[in-house]
Amino acid sequence: MSMQSVHINNAVVRYGEDVVLDIPELTLEAAGQYAVIGPNGAGKTTLLRILAGTLEPSEGTVSVPQAWSVGYLPQHPFVFNLSVYRNVDMAVQDAGLSHSEREKRVNEALEIVGMSDLISARGTELSGGQAQRVTLARVFAQHHNLLLLDEPTSAMDIKGTIIVEDALKRYLDQYQATLVVCTHAPSQAQRISNKIIVLEEGRIVEQGPTVDILQNPQNEMVQEFLSYWRL
């Protein structure tokens, strides 16, 4: 088995009697760009959490190459009531960077998410979409091998969404990073992924190249889910 990939084996997550995730086998190849799509409650966040290590599966194993640095953006990320600049600076304070390199990283990360004009604003002064951009800037300020993003643009308008998606694509190119992004929007999967994993009631019902899944889904539930997007 290649060390340069992520593996899930026989992973089950249970809350009481309820099985909310059941994944017999899943491999995520290095530098792949995976979108996890599916309706509310399908288990997208749960899958991301077992990959991030913030949730232990009830059964089974999750292995991420040990040398990989992992950036995780939870579905409801937290912004401190400090300046926008400081919120991002915190993410790199332990990275052993020189003062100037650290400043450059923070400023660049805020620039690429379109938050340069708001570096002095405080956490509580931000809209939901702005707060989300700040938390993405935190991720972009670091050099990760694996990005786990849970509905990263859910509070953003379409312009903000496209700005951060473009920044994300450049980041992935630059660091050859692997992406796993949860989204309930097939249009986002179309723009930023090359593979799709469709979850339904905790199970992978279909996976494959993004174009194939979006244009020609085989599974009936996936056809139904995507039919609303086509409207």
Ligand SMILES: Nc1ncnc2c1ncn2[C@@H]1O[C@H](COP(=O)(O)OP(=O)(O)O)[C@@H](O)[C@H]1O
């Ligand atoms: N802490 C919890 N306790 C009980 N049930 C939970 C908990 N977290 C998630 N669930 C359940 O697990 C299922 C999957 O949730 P989630 O992974 O958040 O779905 P998604 O992100 O696709 O909307 C849902 O039915 C949800 O209610």
Ligand SMILES: [Mg+2]
């Ligand atoms: Mg979720």
